[in-house]
Amino acid sequence: MLKSALALLTLPLGFALGCVGNTQVPPPLPPNPLRSDLNAAPTTAKAAQTIDPYLSPFAVRDLYVAPRSSLSKTIAKLALPQAEQTALIASLEAQIDPSRIASGTHLKAITLHQGDLLPSRVETELSANEILTSEHCGPTCWTSTKKTLPIEHRTAAFAGVVTSTLWNSAGEAGMDQQLTTKLTDVFAWQFDSSREVQSGDRWRMTIDQLFAAGKPVGYGEIIAAEYSRGGNIYAAVRYDTDGTPHFYTPKGDSLRRLFLKSPLRFARVTSGFSKGRFHPILRVRRPHRGIDYGAPRGTPVMAVGDGEVTVAGRRGPSGNMIALKHTGPYETQYKHLSRFATGIKAGSKVTSGQVIGYVGATGRATGPHLHFELHVNGRYVDPEGVAFPAADPVPAREIDKFRLVSNQAVASLPPWSKETINTAAVRRKPVAAE
């Protein structure tokens, strides 16, 4: 981004600024026949000074659609004569809706011939592999064509060992937040990545990496992943049923459970479930029935399972709280929220993973955090270690096909990380509670 911004500042566009540092005056160049409409002498003395006919014959100017702007407004920055601009936008509109182009979209205005005053080609990157090319075809004539580059799939492998948090180990392995979330989401029903991860845990995974024209353009879905934790290995392979990815054990059992292990994707546990602890505000020893997740104000809070909202309102020391009634004997509660998600009120139906509210510090709280409770038959239960019912395994009629996919997926995994742990896990202090 920074490089592109610099390019924007330093790369001259045909008609603008630009000086190649050449003090000798070279012979005049023949006008560009394609651009005779634009090669006319500039009308002001100021413009005449800015034109350098000895620019590189191929100059590129980078532009980006600003937030709350549009493709048309971005093109206006090229300062084309009005009739040219109208023709260019009309040719774009024949292919796409310019008002629906995302902010940040990259445009290249390209000057193809030496001496050109204005760009002859504008390339709009609609997506990682879709380019809309607009060519100047004569006075007030532009044609736009959309080209889709084929996506090539390659397998990328990552492995790591946890020394502080899973997030740090993934970062050290070269994974960004989006990629790390894919890993934690696969095991979101098996363990809580904020409190059930320990120093010394090892993980490895392979994922579909996408390329267009030889350039990496993003990631698809995880192919296989393993997480080794306290002598257990959690294994996942992807198998697509009904066109959507599902994760199973290599034997074909579903990883999906009735409840996610955590209502937050990014958090750390500041106070775990316990029968007795010293209360930081009331200054008495009393049981902590629930889990406190420290997270910045505004962090999205997810429903851990499908259910119905029974409470969404302010409740004394609990602050803004949500209670969900799930199937069977289960209920979950989410407290101290800064606010509720749109449409969340008593009687609303929610689905597993749906954002229902946002972390806050309402009610009796020393700082922004989520207090989360699971109730079974009206009693508090620590979700850690509870085996919730699993979703359906791979259908029997597909099991042979599944085994082939599963064997290949497991074989694609890289070796485990060989890194050794020499730092003891740091005990974290609670910072926010109740």
Ligand SMILES: [Zn+2]
């Ligand atoms: Zn609490």
